[in-house]
Amino acid sequence: MQRRKGSNQKVGVLPEKVRAQFQLVQDEMNIHFTNKALIYQAFTHSSYVNEHRRKQFTDNERLEFLGDAVLELSVSKYLFEKFPNMSEGELTKLRASIVCEPSLVVFANELNFGQFVLLGKGEELTGGRERPALLADVFESFVGALYLDQGLEVVVAFLERIVFPKVEVGAFSHVMDFKSQLQEIIQQTNNGLLHYEIVDEKGPAHNRTFVSRVLLNNQELGLGRGKSKKEAEQQAAQSAMAMLKQSKPEGE
Numbered sequence: 001m002q003r004r005k006g007s008n009q010k011v012g013v014l015p016e017k018v019r020a021q022f023q024l025v026q027d028e029m030n031i032h033f034t035n036k037a038l039i040y041q042a043f044t045h046s047s048y049v050n051e052h053r054r055k056q057f058t059d060n061e062r063l064e065f066l067g068d069a070v071l072e073l074s075v076s077k078y079l080f081e082k083f084p085n086m087s088e089g090e091l092t093k094l095r096a097s098i099v100c101e102p103s104l105v106v107f108a109n110e111l112n113f114g115q116f117v118l119l120g121k122g123e124e125l126t127g128g129r130e131r132p133a134l135l136a137d138v139f140e141s142f143v144g145a146l147y148l149d150q151g152l153e154v155v156v157a158f159l160e161r162i163v164f165p166k167v168e169v170g171a172f173s174h175v176m177d178f179k180s181q182l183q184e185i186i187q188q189t190n191n192g193l194l195h196y197e198i199v200d201e202k203g204p205a206h207n208r209t210f211v212s213r214v215l216l217n218n219q220e221l222g223l224g225r226g227k228s229k230k231e232a233e234q235q236a237a238q239s240a241m242a243m244l245k246q247s248k249p250e251g252e
Contacts, residue, residue: 047120067144
C-alpha cells in the first residue's frame with residue numbers, strides 16, 4: 001500500500017537556522033524524515049502561520065488529529081498484548097491515563113520538543129513554548145507526521161523507546177493498582193493476610209526481570225513478572241485476582 005507523503009500541504013521557506021534545528025531534533029532521535037515538510041508542519045503552531053501568511057505555511061492541527069488516532073491505536077494494541085488478563089474497562093482506563101495531556105507533556109518534554117516549536121511572537125511572549133496543551137498537541141502532531149512519512153511500524157518503534165517503557169516500570173501504576181484491588185477483595189471476604197515475596201531474579205543488572213508471588217495465609221494465589229519488583233508484585237496481584245474470579249461460584 002502506498003503511503004501518503006503529505007506533499008500537497010503548503011510549505012514556506014524556513015530560514016537555514018531553523019532547518020538546522022529540525023535536523024538536530026531528527027539526529028537526536030535517530031529518526032530522519034523523507035519528506036522534511038512533514039516534520040516542519042508538525043512543529044508549526046497556528047500563531048506562526050498567522051504571522052507568515054504570505055509565506056504559505058500550514059499549521060499542525062490536521063497532523064494532531066491524525067496523530068491522536070494513531071497514538072490511541074498503537075497504545076491500545078500494546079496494552080491488549082501486554083496485559084492479557086486485564087478487562088476492557090481496565091484497559092480503557094489505563095489507555096486514557098497514557099494518551100492524555102499530562103502524559104503527552106511528559107513525553108514531549110523528554111524529547112525537548114518545546115524548543116523546536118515555531119511560534120508567533122505573541123504566543124512566544126505569553127509562554128506558549130511551555131504551555132501543556134501546546135506541547136501535548138505537538139507530540140501528537142509528530143506521531144501523525146511520522147506515520148505519514150514512514151508508517152505504523154516506525155511509530156510503534158518510536159513509542160517503544162519513549163512511551164511503553166514507562167508503563168513497564170509502573171509509571172501508571174496509580175491507574176492499575178492491582179495490589180490495592182486485591183487487598184479490598186480479601187478484606188471483603190475476611191480471608192486473612194496477603195504477603196508478597198520475590199522468588200527469582202534473572203538477567204544482568206541493567207535489564208533484570210523479577211518474579212514475585214503473592215500468598216494468602218501462606219498459600220500461593222498468583223505469580224507475576226516485571227522489570228522492577230513493584231511491577232512484578234502488581235502482576236502477581238493481577239494474576240491472583242484472575243484466579244479468584246475463575247474459582248468464584250457462578251451467580252455470586
